[in-house]
Amino acid sequence: MAEVLDINSLSKRYAAIQAVNQLSVKVEQGSIYGLLGPNGSGKTTTLGMVLDVIKTTAGTYSWFGQPSSRETKRRVGALLETPNFYPYLTAQKNLEVIADIKGADKANVNRVLQLVGLESRKSSSFKGFSLGMKQRLALAATLLNDPEVLVLDEPTNGLDPEGIAEVRELILRIASEGKTIILASHLLDEVEKVCTHVAVLQRGQLKAEGPVGAILSAKDQILISAPNLPIVTEVLQRLPFIEAFKPEKDTVVLTLKDGYSSTDVNKAMFEAGIVLSQLVVRRKSLEAQFLEIIKSQS
Amino acid sequence: MNLLRIEFRKILPYKTVWVILAIYVVLMVLVLNASSGITINGRQLGADAFQLPGVWQRLSFLASFFNLLLGILIIVLVSDEYSFRTLRQQVIDGLSRVEIVLAKFYVILAVAAFSTIFLLLLGLYFSLLYSTDHSVDAFFSQIDHLSYYFVQAVAYMALAMLFAFLIKKSGLAIIAFIAYAKIVEPLVHLRIPDTVDKYMPMKALGSLTPMPGQDLIDQFTTPTEQLTPPWAAVAGLFYIGLFLFLSYSLLKVRDL
Known part of the structure; x- marks a missing residue:
């Protein structure tokens, strides 16, 4: 199987803290890959580095066997930490900005809004959204140009049980279309329910890696x-x-x-x-x- | 041009932008209106101030004081991208760091074009009203002052952009920008000879819109040495390039 993301001894050091230490993982096409670890274990830093917004201290990574570029970014839909939108713009206008950046078809804006169930609120401004709606809009944004890979950072964070169930169901539905999903989470239960593979991180170090069944088999x-x-x-x-x-x-x-x-x-x-x-x-x-x-x- | 379209999508529905531009327009009109109403020695100043072709120099000199406001507008737009974390998202979504800076530079060009055209309209209106000489030659012989003003506005906003990329927070960036432009650099000017400080950014940019009647003042006091507008424009273009490059360098070396 083709590798979607290859991380090779990636490290990040902030002044006194080694946030990520010599991390190496490979994500294969079609898998749902969970990055599991407590808060502050380096999940977001790792994703930030492979998404080209955090400088690496050492190590390399490649997407689809190539260095990160505009082309590789277009094949990846990513959401890092909190949903990031212009508060004064409506849901639709926010997505139009992103569609322009990604070079996605405008028709997709309505399609993804429908997919996440926000079509009726598309003319409301982002600042009035509940956390669940913001999170769903962020998911919609990652889907805009029909990417092959989704990178989701704590996608169910702050949602109520119903919202969590909806988002998980959505992730599984997207995965069933053959997309690869990379999911950072501190929720074991979430990783066990959703993921096929898992890497366990603690203080920036890889503690275990492999198929979920092997790592988290409940003996x-x-x-x-x-x-x-x-x-x-x-x-x-x-x-x-x-x-x-x-x-x-x-x-x-x-x-x-x-x-x-x-x-x-x-x-x-x-x-x-x-x-x-x-x-x-x-x-x-x-x-x-x-x-x-x-x-x-x- | 796709970059400018993306920027317009963000900016046009943003009330803050319109409020700042409205303040700019209202203040300019107020000041012009007030100055035209002043009567000195029984003569209305307006009649003198709006005489062609000198009106272009007077207008651009006056407008140069309001560049700070345009700079604040740019600081707000750039620091917003940090506080909304949209800068980060846009890099994730595929914009390069060069494009991030270029997109904001296009906004700067658009704002400078707006204020220059606004000056042109003001100049036309008031000179038609007050000027005694309405020949084509009178209208256009000194209109190059507007192009110097354009360079000045762009350079001011480019510096404001640099402060915003550097400091990220709008309040602090605005304070630093104004403090540098109005206090820090003028203090430095006092310490070093004119032959050197005329090349410093604020002074060089100031030379783009020389004070009307400066030559008259120079007859009574020791003239301060400054660049002629064409040379100041060369310096201005250099500084614009420098500010853009430094902004890009900041994005390149820092985490977003």
């Missing part, structure tokens, strides 16, 4: 306790299907390799002559996994 945790814990841990060490375990105060927390379940644990313990006093299956939250990813490699 269950099992909690067991027994009267004599040291023997339990001894047995656990011998069992082939235990991926990891960690003794806590009165319990042991463990995760299993694929294809095994809590029944196997119970059976193995019983065979070893241990009667468990407690066996609990706990679905690991995405948040817990996320923290784990961030901790494991720092």
